[in-house]
Amino acid sequence: MSSKDQKVPDEQVAENTENVLEQQMNAEKADAAETENVVDPRVAELEEQLKQAQANERDALLRARAEIENIRRRTELDVEKAHKFALEKFANELLPVIDNLERALEVADRTNETLQPMIEGIELTLKSFINAVGKFGVEVVGDINVPFNPEVHQAMTMMESEQHEPNQVMLVMQKGYTLNGRLLRPAMVAVSK
Template identity: 60%
Template sequence: MEQVETQPVEPTDVDSEVTAELVRIAELEAKVATLEAAAAEERERAIRAVAEMENLRRRAALDVEKAHKFALEKFATELLPVLDNLERAIDLADKENEALAPMIEGVDLTLKSMQSSVAKFGLVALDPTNQPFDPNAHQAMSMIENGELAPNTVMAVMQKGYELNGRVIRPAMVMVSKAPA
């Protein structure tokens, strides 16, 4: 049998190699921990970015919905005096004068046609007579003592209010009851 010569290994060489490997392992473990923390942070950022995008989409959809719903608000507000004037013309017309009957009928039909047209787009007149006063939908022009109605009840409407798709665009000008003194 042939004899293999082995050189004696010095313990310091093995120790230094093991120590070097342990140091390398510790460095790699520290690097892994740092990278895992960075990855977790990036995951959090990605989750937040996705949530923010969803919120932006939702907000944009709501903004578009509101824009569609209330795009006519300025136009509708400009039409209100026309509706008021047509109503005033009918109220003040001399209905006893037969010669004016066709004109009054024409104005009345025009008013009804216009009211029907604007109602299709969500413009609705408010008639709060005998309803409780609501500062969001009514503007009190005066308060009058009244024993028949509950206090803060709308007694009369001086000018109609209007809402567009549920939003008040002009409050009704009203007279409100108050308890007798």
């Protein structure tokens, strides 16, 4: 064989090899495309599940944060109310003392000069006592010539009066008190008809 004859088969072998390689690459690409088509639905399904799981976790996290915030707010309100109204029982026990000091002043003989220092002492004691409980939110309810309010007044009697408009407080028989806006004791009053 001549070298020319050898070149032809070498070229043919090279061409055949290139063709075979090209066919193998095309086959691999086709296999990869088929595999990709098979994997794509599964990957898409898994990605969708992942997105759904992330959305669920995000939702659960937001709900948990909201619940924690609500609990925090409720706790703050409870603590605030506890501070405001912790003195309620104590203040209720002090009200009869105030009433008794006021009654003592009502019946005191102001014409007797020897009793004047004692009367002044009771007045000062009552004033300082009312100021002290006032610092803690206790307020007096018991003005006259104001409209009757069933939330803070207790009508003991109704009386005819030309000096007062109907449904006005004419007389306070016993003062009422509130603690930080909450009624401790209603004022016992006489109301005009």
